[in-house]
Amino acid sequence: MHAVSQQGAGQLRRIDFDPVARVAGGLALRTVVDTERFEVVEASMLATMYRGYEVLLRGRDPRDAVFVSSRACGVCGGAHAWTSALACEMAYGSAPPAMGIVARNWLSALEDLCDLPHHLFQRAGPDFSEPLVRQTSPELWARAQQTPAANVATHGYGLVSEIMTAMTPFRGGLYRRALELTRVAKEAYGLVGGKHPHPQTTTPAGVSALIDPSDRNLTLLRIDKFLDYSREVAAVWDDLADFFLTADPRYADVGAGPKNFFDFGRWDDPFAYDATFENAPVWGERRWSTPGVIVDGRLRTTNLHQIDGGVEEFVDRSFYEDWSADGGVYATDPAGNNVSARHPWNKETLPQPGGPNLNGQYSWSTAPRWDRLAMETGAGARMWITAMARKQPHSRFVESTGHSLVMHMPQAALPEATLEWLVPERWNAFERNRARAYSLVHSTLVAYENVLIGYDLARIGGPDARTFTEYEIPKGGVVGVGYWGGPRGAISHHMEIDNRVIRNYQILAGSTFNASPMDPFGTPGPCEAAVMGTPLLSTRQPERYLDAMRAVRSFDPCMSCATH
């Protein structure tokens, strides 16, 4: 049994999971469950590992920033490396040439191809596999054996139960195919990135790579495999989500959450991005994935100054001392917009290890909030904001309609087709996973498109075909910030340099937002909130607590990122 202690004599029961398996990094989940209504009533997420990257980066040469901060995360190391490179090049005043930007874009999209399948099949997937479904919900398994899979033409599985069988760890075809295809993506990544997960060619103001025809061809040929594979993945998750939501409508409450989304966007327009803070609202809106904030389903802003400016980080429930008592160093951001004393520009990292106490400090993650609201970020937020904003630059393959993303799939082994991801009406674990599956299609097309642009730039030649711009690290005090997105959403690195030494370095990552603890206003983090209220629907082995786990994993938390 998982019960650690009994709370009161009634039906409320404390149930803890230290650790939560099948997430990245160290995560523990502590809950209180109503054992009569079979529902989670309280949930706390504990980030259980801390290395102190922000402290480590202080006092180093800024030339170390990219390769050191990359190691904050070994799942999306590239995303941190590029974010850091963006912060550096802003501080140095040097933007990469077009080819450098485009190569970064395709590497960044490829990073999704290296990782999203791991989430969908190695981490979240087993929760929907035959062994787990059979053991915990035999009646659902029986139903799956009777239910034809609507997308058989794309993925080849005739029944929903066959999909579940194929998701069985290590033995199932879909499980193994994810391992095989991510290796193909990692090869493509290595061609120009050098190695995965920590790319060796990242540098401020470009990439340190000579991209020759073979690099482009061999990358394109590997992306080509994903034109089919990503569609199969989306088809599989469509069938799975539809099956569960139809079989029992209460599944729509598993991991349900508000429609509050946050993203810095990514994939720069090579002819708009100039690495300046002043123009961030302009080049930000030209990104293929649009920066933005959605509150209650309504798009509030796509302006990077407003998006970043509204961020505050709270440490009341985290293992840090509060630094904000005497106000901040900066009253405004570099463009003169007001920022709070709790903004990353003003943050000082003061770790204070201790034992967790659910009524006090309990996590190594901080609690970032936007306009004091808890914000979800990640693949779903990225798709949602991009779909609603209708701002993305021209694309041969992707259209933003205001309520959906339309994706035109060029022919590979499967014939040409058009896919559409619709902004869902309800937001829950199943829609999160479905969105992540579609975002694999999206990222495949962005990678494909950017390699094609690489061909164009190479053909035209001249300065745009170069990959790197020279820079000098200025003497005196300079600041820079990078905004990017990893597979799990928004990442920012705020850096302050003084006399060629880093004075302050502040990292926010997607999972810092998603897996954050409660804030001082009593609002739990997005993932905590999604677990609270989750119904436990398994009819057998309720102690496995499967639906709460589905809710947690649908965020694909990465705790190394979260705490750094």
Place this chain on the structure above:
Amino acid sequence: MSYDEVAADPLSNPVGGPDPDDNIIHLFWLQGMGCDGCTTALLAANRPSLEEMVLGTVPRIPRIILHHPMLDDDSGPDFMSAYRQAVEGTLGAPYVVVLEGSIPDDQSFPGEGYFAALGVAADAPQGMRATGRPDQPLRVSDWAWAMARRAEACFSIGTCATWGGIPAAAGNITGSMGFMDYLGREYRSARGLPVVNVPGCAPIGDNFTETLMQVLLYFDGAVKLPEFDELGRPEWMFAETVHRHCMKAGYYEEGVFAHEPGDNECLVEIGCWGPVVQCNITERGAINHTGGCMIAGGACIGCTMPGFPDKYSPFYKAPPGSAVSGTVSRIYGGGIRRLRRLSMTAGNHTPIWDRADHIPSAWGIAAGQKTPAQKVNAYFYKKLQYKGTVNHSARNKKQPQPGSRDILKQKGVDMSASVPVLGERVVTREEL
């Protein structure tokens, strides 16, 4: 010896299909102060792949029962129970331990608190620290020493676990160290092995899975004890410098150098440390013989080395000595060799070992101290390297030494006797 004789010896030929007896071995993955990048590398490994090892299809090696927090079905106590059994000696099958990430110095905390946690006090096996309330997290550092005792072998994967890596860099507040530092020089596994080290940040996945395979083949009797160097690295992978097999070495030889990132020539002047770094990525590629740092155009920053990152910082700056060795590369003189040996010796020491003047490796003779001449040379070398930037050597001198180094001695664990595995005595540590 004739072929017939060789073939008749059941231990002579490791090729022969899956193990008919379905032997198993448990593999416990511990995540210390790491980034999951080694797990990412593990999933990328292809020769052999994780799935082949878990399904038991690799010839002559036992099927692996994997306990990995990122891949396991179960969470909480159900996940932890096997860890507990391993420590208590009730698992019923042999096991190995793989550590990803370094070990923080949280054993030195007087009360509660941790930098890396796994499980709660209620899961604690007998004999392991379980102070505090039953819902207080256990530290990974608790598990690391407790599990190491009965393990058939302990592996460090990646530069954090092997040498300390970035969590142990100058300015860190966690007191992080490598697995070897933590267990101490006397440590031997149940089979008599010191910690096996597969470095790289992140490592090449195949480097790890192949090393694991080789050690398991040794346990099986199919091969002799694999060649490990004096720091416990698989020698057949890490003996050579990455420069020797670099596809840009021809440029180097001709004295033609890249001036900025994106140039095709040898990268030494934009910060490549390849000539003094032991790594096989130019030979093996990053994955499936594809990619690789300098092959793609990225300069080597020494990520496999004990001195990483501080002894290669600042990155993107030409290493000291490269001006000399670069321009006169055609006249390959003794001076260059000496310079290289110098920086290679320096790079093969972590700052913790420098401060202690001691290497916690039991693998070889090299675990000695530095000669006075080496120290003088090192002084001038560092002057050059850190000119105009942060002097990490000076910073590292002030960095406190982690208090929980050599934990087994501190815990009074006797490493001079053998440990019974499955009730039967294997080779004693003395005999080995």
